[in-house]
Amino acid sequence: MAGILLVEDDPSVRTGLELALTRQGHSVTSCATGEEALDHVRTRRPEIVILDVMLPGIDGIEVCRRIRKIDSLPVILLTALGDDLDVVVGLEAGADDYVVKPVQPRVLDARIRAILRRVESVPADRLTFGDLVIDRGALKVTLKGKEVHLTPTELRLLLELVRHRDKVLNRRYLLRTVWDHGHVGDSRLVDTCVQRIRAKIEPVPSEPRYIHTVRGFGYRFSPP
The missing domain is CATH 3.40.50.2300 (Response regulator)
Known part of the structure; x- marks a missing residue:
């Protein structure tokens, strides 16, 4: 396998x-x-x-x-x-x-x-959000023309957020769909992975433009 x-x-x-x-x-x-x-x-x-x-x-x-x-x-x-x-x-x-x-x-x-x-389950097409380009066929993310190196988990989480653009996804849902954890799981997996993605794609990670925290609920991908 x-x-x-x-x-x-x-x-x-x-x-x-x-x-x-x-x-x-x-x-x-x-x-x-x-x-x-x-x-x-x-x-x-x-x-x-x-x-x-x-x-x-x-x-x-x-x-x-x-x-x-x-x-x-x-x-x-x-x-x-x-x-x-x-x-x-x-x-x-x-x-x-x-x-x-x-x-x-x-x-x-x-x-x-x-x-x-x-x-294996990353769908194929190309998404553009200003300076951020996500090529799901090539498994490649670029920011201002430079490749952003994401782990498979980071990429899958980003794609899941993008797929539900402008919708809030709670941590339990993300653990189930991204990590395949059937139980409640550990929300630190989600929070830490979001932090890592922000550090790579956000101009100012502490003031995110793409992945927004909705306190008490989860995360939302809302590009400017």
Whole structure:
């Protein structure tokens, strides 16, 4: 199904997840350190990175930041139960989703497949909003003629907001349609992803022109 890079320093957890994901039909390569992960991304780009936060040497958060400087491939964090700070910092670093340890392989597989659906289900046409151009066929966003590098999740969220232009979309709806979370989920995924998109497409992110917050409800795409 997917070419996965699994980055986990605990040998028993790494072996267990690698076997479980392989049984689900994925092609899994694993490593134990952040340095190995970055080398693999540069030389043998995977489709998805499953990244433990607590790694020896370069930790998972820093690995995610460095991946985002060179690639927009999806990243799912593995984080310990209750480590809310790691979740927030990881999402701000560019992670697309997170799974809490101890990891249930079926949950992780569901998140992987949801990300693949986000990548594959982008409709094709070209949308122009002033300086902002969204080419859904080419999976490309440009601002003033310069390409804006968005992750698949960021692109899918932006497209969902654009599809419902001038309508308010609540966080529960966005979690269901963008992240494919059938339950209520974590609204931080939505809020942090919106912040990342704003940082890339808004001239002044604190005074957004495109993606507006409707307090108590959610977000609305209303271009000037």
